[in-house]
Amino acid sequence: MTFWKFVLLFFSGLLFSTNVFSHENKCNSIEVPIAFDQYGLPTIELIINGQSNFVLLDLGSTAGIHLPISDVTSISGVKFTGETSKSTNISGEIFSAKEFIIPMLAIECMTFENITGYELNPWATSIGDKPEGMEDNQQIVVGQGFFADKTIVINYANKKLIISNKTGTVASKNNHKFKPYVLSDEGITIQMSSPIANYQMVLDTGATSSIFSVNKVNVKEPLTDCAFNLGPDVKCELFTSKVNIAGYNFVTNILLYPIDPRFTKDGLLGSDFFNKFIVELDFSKKKLH
Numbered sequence: 001m002t003f004w005k006f007v008l009l010f011f012s013g014l015l016f017s018t019n020v021f022s023h024e025n026k027c028n029s030i031e032v033p034i035a036f037d038q039y040g041l042p043t044i045e046l047i048i049n050g051q052s053n054f055v056l057l058d059l060g061s062t063a064g065i066h067l068p069i070s071d072v073t074s075i076s077g078v079k080f081t082g083e084t085s086k087s088t089n090i091s092g093e094i095f096s097a098k099e100f101i102i103p104m105l106a107i108e109c110m111t112f113e114n115i116t117g118y119e120l121n122p123w124a125t126s127i128g129d130k131p132e133g134m135e136d137n138q139q140i141v142v143g144q145g146f147f148a149d150k151t152i153v154i155n156y157a158n159k160k161l162i163i164s165n166k167t168g169t170v171a172s173k174n175n176h177k178f179k180p181y182v183l184s185d186e187g188i189t190i191q192m193s194s195p196i197a198n199y200q201m202v203l204d205t206g207a208t209s210s211i212f213s214v215n216k217v218n219v220k221e222p223l224t225d226c227a228f229n230l231g232p233d234v235k236c237e238l239f240t241s242k243v244n245i246a247g248y249n250f251v252t253n254i255l256l257y258p259i260d261p262r263f264t265k266d267g268l269l270g271s272d273f274f275n276k277f278i279v280e281l282d283f284s285k286k287k288l289h
Contacts, residue, residue, distance in 0.1 A: 027109040027110060027165075028164060028165045029162065029163070029164040029165070030107060030108050030109070030110050030162070030163050030164075031160055031161070031162050032044050032045075032107065032160065032161040032162075032163065033045070033159060033160060033161075034057070034154075034155075034156065034159045034160055034161055035054060035159070036159075037054075037056075039208055040208050040271055041056055041205070041206060041208060041271070042056070042057045042154075042156070042161075042205055042274075043055055043056055043057065043139070044057055044142070044161060046105070046107070046140070046142070048067075048071060048075065048105075048140075049071075049074055049075060053139075053140055054139070055139055055140040055141065055142055056139050056140070056141045056142070056206060057142055057154075057161065057205050057206075058141045058142065058143050058204070058205055058206035059143065059144050059187065059188060059203050059204060059205045059206070059281075060143075060187050060202065060203075060204035060205065060206045060207060060268070061141055061143030061144065061145075061187075061206070062143060062144055062145055062183075062185065062186075062187060063085075063116060063117060063118050063141075063143045063145050064102075064112075064115035064116045064117050064142070064143060064145035064146040064148070065102065065105075065115055065116075065117040065118075065140070065141065065142055065143065065145075065146055066097075066117065066118050066119070066120040066121075066140065066141035066143070067117055067118075067119070067120055067140055068119070068120045068140070069098070069119050069120075071140070072100055072117070072119070075102060077102070077103040077104075078100050078101070078102055078103075079100060079101050079103075080098060080099070080100045081099045081100060081101060082099075083098075083099040084096050084097065084098055084099065085097050085099055085118050087121075095121040096121075097118035097119040097120075097121055098118065098119045099116065099117070099118055100116075100117050100118070100119075101114060101115065101116060101117070102114075102115040102117055107163065110163060110165070112146060112147075115145070115146060116145055120140065120141065141206075144183075144187070144188060144283065147163065147281075147283050148283055148284075149165075149283065149284050150163050150164060150165060150283055150284070151163075151164045151165075151280065151281065151282045151283065151284070152164070152280070152281050152283070153278060153279070153280045153281075154205065154274060154278070154279045154280075154281070155278045156271075156274045156275050157275070157278070179246040179247065179287065179288050179289070180286060180287055180288075181203075181281075181286055181287065181288045182200075182286075183286055184264075184265075186202055186263060186264065186265055187202040187203060187204065187265075188202060188203040188281070188288075189201065189202050189203075189265055190203065190245060190246060190269075190288060191245070192243050192244070192245050192250075192266075192269070193243060193244045193245075194218075194221060194241040194242070194243045195241065195242075196218050196220050196221055196241070197218040197220075197221070199212075199216070199217075199243075199266040199267065200265045200266050201245075201265065201266060201267050201268065201269045202265050202267070202268050202269070203268075203269050203273075203279070204268040204269065204270050205270075205271070205274060206270075207268050207269075207270030207271065208270055208271050209254075209255060209270045209271060209272055210252060210254045210255070210267065210268060210269050210270045210272050210273055211254065211255050211256075211257050211259070211267055211268050211270070212239050212254045212255065212256045212257070212266065212267040213256075213257070213258070213259040213263065213265075213266055213267055214237075214256040214257060214258050214259075215258070216265075216266040216267065217239060217256060217266075221239060221241055222240060222241060223237045223238065223239060223240070223256070224237065224238045224240050224253070225237060225238075226238050226253075226255070228255070230255075230257060234257070234258065235256075236255075236256075237255075237256045238253040238254065238255060238256065239253070239254040239255075239256060240253055240254075245269075245273075246288055246289075248277060250273065250276065250277075252272045252273070252276075254267065
């Protein structure tokens with residue numbers, strides 16, 4: 001499932017790549033440029049049926065890919081499973097989508113096989129004053145399921161996504177070890193610790209900002225008032241405590257919002273988190289670096 005935040009936009013995306021590291025490793029590692037859209041969300045280029053598509057990289061989605069039905073039916077070998085998936089966005093809206101299997105897609109020399117996908121729905125939502133036309137402009141989405149047996153490195157600073165068939169550190173050159181993460185129906189969950197409490201946060205590249213579920217924050221945490229328009233009867237507050245994530249210190253202003261209670265985790269880590277850290281995810285071993 002995927003969510004959005006304050007002035008937060010969230011679309012769908014797919015991939016294609018560019019550079020390879022070397023001739024001998026060309027099918028083991030590829031480097032994909034990241035282009036940030038007008039809302040600051042990461043998109044990558046994917047070729048479907050010979051056509052270039054800039055698509056959203058959305059780790060908030062557990063699926064492999066979200067595609068419009070018109071695109072699905074044009075791909076050779078696609079099989080509909082007969083199953084229907086239901087998902088919910090941050091506002092509590094429920095969406096149904098047909099499930100299908102794509103036998104193979106390729107990014108440069110790297111192949112991705114038996115990709116589980118779902119019909120693309122306009123699930124985008126925003127908190128506060130929504131930009132005009134935001135929810136009408138839905139893109140293709142590539143989620144974490146696309147990289148099921150891969151290791152990826154997300155590097156916002158250098159605008160690149162590294163995808164590797166190898167497990168273990170791909171690009172990191174420090175002494176921090178991989179930390180385990182939990183994969184649930186709500187996404188990749190990691191622990192975030194303040195001096196007061198521990199929180200379970202979902203990694204979401206499809207969110208323009210981190211967000212906390214208002215009723216999940218420890219009452220002893222210091223909060224700061226803010227002035228964003230979050231809607232009727234919603235008080236604007238920010239969580240400002242310094243926290244630790246996977247051995248790293250992280251300081252940011254995390255917006256509090258009454259997320260739909262069906263969302264069981266404590267919040268989402270969005271673009272502010274990924275702008276500060278190079279994030280390496282080993283999907284085969286469910287570990288984060």
